[in-house]
Every structure is written in C-alpha cells, then in structure tokens.
C-alpha cells in the first residue's frame with residue numbers, strides 16, 4: 381500500500397500497513413506522526429472555534445453598548461428638546477432660558493409717594509395736593525402690580541421674548557440648533 385510520511389513527505393509505495401511501521405527515510409512511526417498531526421489539527425480547530433465564539437460574544441456586547449448609548453443620547457436629546465420648548469426665547473439677543481420678572485419703578489418711590497401723600501393730606505393745608513399725591517401713589521402702585529406680569533430677557537433685559545413652544549419660538553430654536561425640525 382502507499383503511505384505518505386507526514387514528517388518528511390516521502391511517499392512509500394511499499395508500506396505494509398503495520399501498526400508500528402516507520403518511514404524508511406526519516407524513521408518516524410506513521411501512526412504516531414498521524415496521531416500528533418490529528419491532535420494538532422483538533423487543537424487548532426478548537427482554538428479557532430473559541431476565538432469565533434469570543435468574537436461573537438464581543439460583537440453582541442458592543443452592539444448592546446451601542447444601543448444603550450443611542451438610547452441615552454435619545455433621552456438627552458428629548459430632555460434638551462423639552463427644556464428648549466419650555467424656555468423663553470429672546471428675539472433681541474437670541475438668549476434661550478428663563479425670562480425674569482421685571483417690576484416697574486422702585487419700592488422706595490412707591491412708599492415715598494404714599495407717605496408724602498398721606499402726610500400732606502392730614503396737614504389739611506395742602507389737602508388737595510396731598511390727595512393728588514395719593515392718587516398718583518395709587519396709580520403708581522397699580523402700575524407696579526400690573527408690571528409684575530411683564531417678563532424680560534434674563535440676559536439683555538429686552539421685552540421681546542416669546543415662548544419656546546410658539547411658531548416663531550420653534551423657528552428660532554431650530555435656527556440655533558436646539559430643536560431638530
């Protein structure tokens with residue numbers, strides 16, 4: 381029978397096929413060399429399988445991490461979006477954020493008007509002037525109370541602020557890249 385030595389490559393056409401037969405050229409025992417070769421192949425196959433499995437697990441993990449990152453990015457975008465929509469947009473300077481309340485006049489002027497009006501009224505001599513002052517004080521107080529509703533830009537003080545969730549507000553937010561269309 382024909383036997384090829386796995387060690388030196390000699391083709392032995394007169395091999396007997398005996399269990400302990402050796403290669404006539406290099407002396408290697410066919411069975412042992414074949415066994416070693418098979419074991420080597422099996423080990424290589426096993427290592428390749430393990431590597432493929434490891435890569436598969438790693439790819440699955442990477443995909444999961446990517447998905448997680450995508451989701452948290454989406455949540456952050458969503459939060460930024462609702463925050464932008466809930467904010468005030470200044471049409472003068474483009475500031476996006478909280479508007480601040482701006483009360484007209486000063487507390488001191490209000491008190492001064494009331495006190496001097498009352499004082500002049502009780503002195504009788506300047507009764508009419510005192511009453512006029514009280515009227516002014518009254519108007520001043522009303523004006524201050526009404527002005528409480530006024531909101532101005534926290535950055536530039538402009539009164540041209542609009543809600544973020546309005547057509548023009550959305551337009552401005554989109555222009556600033558705070559709102560994806």
Ligand SMILES: [Zn+2]
Nearest residue numbers: 385388403406
């Ligand atoms: Zn040989």
Ligand SMILES: [Zn+2]
Nearest residue numbers: 470473533536
């Ligand atoms: Zn502003």
